[in-house]
Amino acid sequence: MNQTTNTSKLLTHVFIIVFGLFMLYPVVWMVASSFKPETLIFSSPSIFSKEWTLDNYTNGWNVVRNVNFGQFFKNSFLISLIAVLANLITCSMAAYAFARLKFPLKKLWFACMLMTIMLPAHATLIPQYTIFHNLGWVNTILPLTVPKLLATDAFFIFLMVQFFRGIPRELDESAIMDGCGIFQIYTRIIMPLAVPVLITTAIFTFIWTWDDFFSQILYLNTVDTFTVPLGLRLFLDSQGESSWGSVFAMSVLSLIPITTVFFIFQRYIVEGIATTGIKG
Amino acid sequence: MKKKSKISKGKRKQYIAAYVFLLPWLIGFLGLVLGPMISSLYLSFTRFDLLNTPEWIGLANFQEMFQDDRWIASAKVTSTFVFIAVPTQLIAALLVAVLLNKKMAGIGFYRTTYYLPSLLGGSVAIAILWKNLFEIDGLVNQVLSFFNIQGQGWISHPDYALGTIIILATWQFGASMVIFLAGLKQIPKELYEAAAVDGGTKPQVFFRVTLPLLSPVIFFNLVIELIKSIQVFTSAFIISEGTGGPINSTLFYTLYLYQKGFTQFEMGYASAMAWILVFVLGVMTLIIFFSSKYWVHYEDGGKL
Numbered sequence: 001m002n003q004t005t006n007t008s009k010l011l012t013h014v015f016i017i018v019f020g021l022f023m024l025y026p027v028v029w030m031v032a033s034s035f036k037p038e039t040l041i042f043s044s045p046s047i048f049s050k051e052w053t054l055d056n057y058t059n060g061w062n063v064v065r066n067v068n069f070g071q072f073f074k075n076s077f078l079i080s081l082i083a084v085l086a087n088l089i090t091c092s093m094a095a096y097a098f099a100r101l102k103f104p105l106k107k108l109w110f111a112c113m114l115m116t117i118m119l120p121a122h123a124t125l126i127p128q129y130t131i132f133h134n135l136g137w138v139n140t141i142l143p144l145t146v147p148k149l150l151a152t153d154a155f156f157i158f159l160m161v162q163f164f165r166g167i168p169r170e171l172d173e174s175a176i177m178d179g180c181g182i183f184q185i186y187t188r189i190i191m192p193l194a195v196p197v198l199i200t201t202a203i204f205t206f207i208w209t210w211d212d213f214f215s216q217i218l219y220l221n222t223v224d225t226f227t228v229p230l231g232l233r234l235f236l237d238s239q240g241e242s243s244w245g246s247v248f249a250m251s252v253l254s255l256i257p258i259t260t261v262f263f264i265f266q267r268y269i270v271e272g273i274a275t276t277g278i279k280g
Numbered sequence: 281m282k283k284k285s286k287i288s289k290g291k292r293k294q295y296i297a298a299y300v301f302l303l304p305w306l307i308g309f310l311g312l313v314l315g316p317m318i319s320s321l322y323l324s325f326t327r328f329d330l331l332n333t334p335e336w337i338g339l340a341n342f343q344e345m346f347q348d349d350r351w352i353a354s355a356k357v358t359s360t361f362v363f364i365a366v367p368t369q370l371i372a373a374l375l376v377a378v379l380l381n382k383k384m385a386g387i388g389f390y391r392t393t394y395y396l397p398s399l400l401g402g403s404v405a406i407a408i409l410w411k412n413l414f415e416i417d418g419l420v421n422q423v424l425s426f427f428n429i430q431g432q433g434w435i436s437h438p439d440y441a442l443g444t445i446i447i448l449a450t451w452q453f454g455a456s457m458v459i460f461l462a463g464l465k466q467i468p469k470e471l472y473e474a475a476a477v478d479g480g481t482k483p484q485v486f487f488r489v490t491l492p493l494l495s496p497v498i499f500f501n502l503v504i505e506l507i508k509s510i511q512v513f514t515s516a517f518i519i520s521e522g523t524g525g526p527i528n529s530t531l532f533y534t535l536y537l538y539q540k541g542f543t544q545f546e547m548g549y550a551s552a553m554a555w556i557l558v559f560v561l562g563v564m565t566l567i568i569f570f571s572s573k574y575w576v577h578y579e580d581g582g583k584l
Contacts, residue, residue: 009384016379020393023451027400029419030409045422094305102291103298113305116313120511120561122537122554126323126547127316133330150308157305182297211403213514214534218542229404229514236408236521244412251405262399266392 034248041244057253060246063234067223069250072231075220076210077257079144079227083209084202086148087156091201092194094151095160096186100172116154121214129218143219144212148205156201163197164190199268207258228254324552329545341552351553353528354536357442361532362509365449370501373453377460378490391461398454406448407518411435414444435519438529445515445530456501463497464490492577499576503568510561513538533557 032047034056040049061069097103098110132143151157167190175185191198213229220226226234232254235247287295299306324341326334345351380391400406413419414434421431434440467490475485491498516524516532524531524539533553541550 012379012382013384013386016390019376020390023397024393026409026413026419027396027406042417042422045419045426090304090308093301097298097301101294101298101301103295103302106298109302109306109309112309112314116309118507118561118565119313119317120507120554120557122511122534123320123558124313124316125320125537125554126328126541126551127319128312129541130319130330130547131312131316147308147312149304150312151305152308152312182294182301186301207399208402211514213404213517214538217517217538232404232408233518236518247408247412251408254405255400255403258399258403259396262396 030248031252034245034252036245038243038245041248056245056249059243060235060250063231063246063250064223067226069228069231069253071224072226072228073253075141075225076227076229079141080206080209082141082145083148084205086145087151087153087201087205088198090149090151091153091156092160092191092198093186094157095164096190098157099161099164100185100190101182113154113157116152117158132219138219139222139225140219141225144209144215153205156205159201160194160197163194167193196268199265203261203265203268206261210258320551320554323548324555326548327546328548328551330547334548337548341549342556344549345552345556350524350528350531350536354524354531354533357524357529357531358510358512358533360442361446361449361512362506365446366502366505366509368446368450369453369505370456370498372450373456373501374460374494374498376453377457377464378486380457381461381464391458395454395458398452401448401452402514404514404518407515410444410448410515411519414440436526438525438527441520441526441529445512445519448515449509449512456505459501460494460497463494467493495576496578499568499572503565506564506568507561510557 029045029047032049033041035052035054036049037051037053037055040051063069094113098106098113128143128147132138135142137143137146171189171193172185175189180188211229213233216227216230217233220230223234228250232247232250235243235250323334325336325338327337327340328334376394380387380394397406415421416431416433416436418434420434424431432440434444471489471493472485475489480488511534512532513534516530516535517538520526520530520535522535522539524535534557537550537553537557540546540553
């Protein structure tokens with residue numbers, strides 16, 4: 001009996017490892033290829049190579065004249081950081097009102113908020129573009145950041161409402177006894193206790209903004225405003241498929257911020273997804 | 281004066297404070313969501329090129345759509361994708377979640393490994409990698425030639441290009457898997473013990489205990505994945521270099537919408553396309569919601 005469970009355990013391990021390697025192979029191969037000389041990348045499917053080089057990184061970094069990937073990274077970081085801070089502040093403000101305060105029309109606004117979670121972005125795309133175009137905001141980071149300052153990522157409001165509701169009300173009441181106002185309850189009670197949901201929001205806002213290709217391709221058209229995803233796309237336009245080594249090198253760099261955030265906050269991410277709406 | 285004092289001072293203070301907290305969202309909702317929604321509905325009945333004022337043309341955009349070969353192709357591509365990618369992804373996610381729900385050494389590491397493709401998968405970098413993998417001299421064909429199989433240019437062949445994007449989507453089953461894992465953890469152990477006492481075989485336990493108890497999570501994942509799949513853009517754009525080719529075989533609905541709106545500046549037509557998308561998504565979600573009472577099992581008797 002014991003022996004059969006041991007063999008079955010071993011088989012499970014083997015299966016998971018083999019299948020996992022199979023899944024990760026493309027990414028590992030890309031990382032390895034980014035360090036191979038251009039001519040050796042397609043010589044074999046192996047991730048090992050006779051020669052290693054950093055040429056792909058230096059060539060890829062300076063893909064366009066005058067502008068290099070440093071500028072693209074700066075733009076991406078700026079947009080992502082503003083988006084994270086904006087989402088943390090404005091989504092939590094709205095969530096606090098919905099979860100803790102009484103006010104007229106609350107049910108109506110709450111229903112509107114829930115509705116926008118399911119709404120595809122395309123329903124508002126063209127008029128939003130027209131608005132930003134008329135304001136002269138195309139080719140600036142404003143169309144990508146101002147909506148976050150206006151808490152348009154309703155998904156995070158919902159997530160925070162769920163979390164805030166779980167914070168005991170007695171804490172609010174005792175704070176009121178101590179002379180705290182509504183604003184102090186938000187800053188001193190709710191926000192400090194909401195750190196896990198705030199971290200989840202920050203991580204996902206960062207990852208989604210960093211990777212968001214659709215709004216970036218809509219609103220950023222000049223090379224100096226380009227973000228990392230748009231920079232990567234330049235390779236497909238300008239140089240065809242002749243320089244896969246540089247493309248892979250910059251692709252690897254583009255994934256580093258996301259994977260770093262992921263490995264630092266791994267525990268929160270898995271928890272964050274796991275509690276997303278299910279316990280609703 | 282007396283009528284006004286019906287609302288106490290404290291309450292009025294709270295109302296004002298509440299609206300102050302709500303203000304950013306309220307401005308965003310009215311100015312960037314509700315207003316644009318109404319406006320895009322109006323635009324869908326117009327011819328609009330961004331620079332000139334919209335010209336009312338009634339239902340012409342919608343009539344044109346149903347005779348537009350590229351629109352029909354894009355609707356087909358997206359529905360084929362949804363009907364294949366969503367089920368395969370959910371089945372893969374469920375099977376792996378069951379496998380990873382055991383207590384064993386290295387489980388956290390395994391879960392991370394399987395989640396990683398989902399984390400990276402939406403990026404342009406991975407789309408570019410995918411494009412390379414399935415090129416004529418890409419990794420896939422190199423591996424195939426190792427087994428003496430003659431490969432071909434998968435992404436340049438209209439019969440296979442969509443398939444490569446479906447494989448890319450399936451590869452990213454990790455996010456749904458994590459949600460399944462959370463659901464599996466909530467199934468009471470006593471039920472499995474009781475099933476074991478009754479002598480249930482493994483498949484019996486899976487189909488009679490695990491699956492019904494997991495149905496709310498399946499429902500949740502199904503809705504989420506459906507919404508995500510209908511809106512696929514990045515992979516299709518990168519792999520086809522923005523064309524949707526070969527022969528419209530990867531012309532996803534959102535890619536065609538982008539082409540119409542932002543390369544041909546037919547923004548009225550694009551708005552009409554967007555509203556069809558919203559309508560179809562709404563209908564599909566409603567169907568899933570209404571069907572859910574026949575297959576979703578809630579422990580507390582069906583209250584959400």
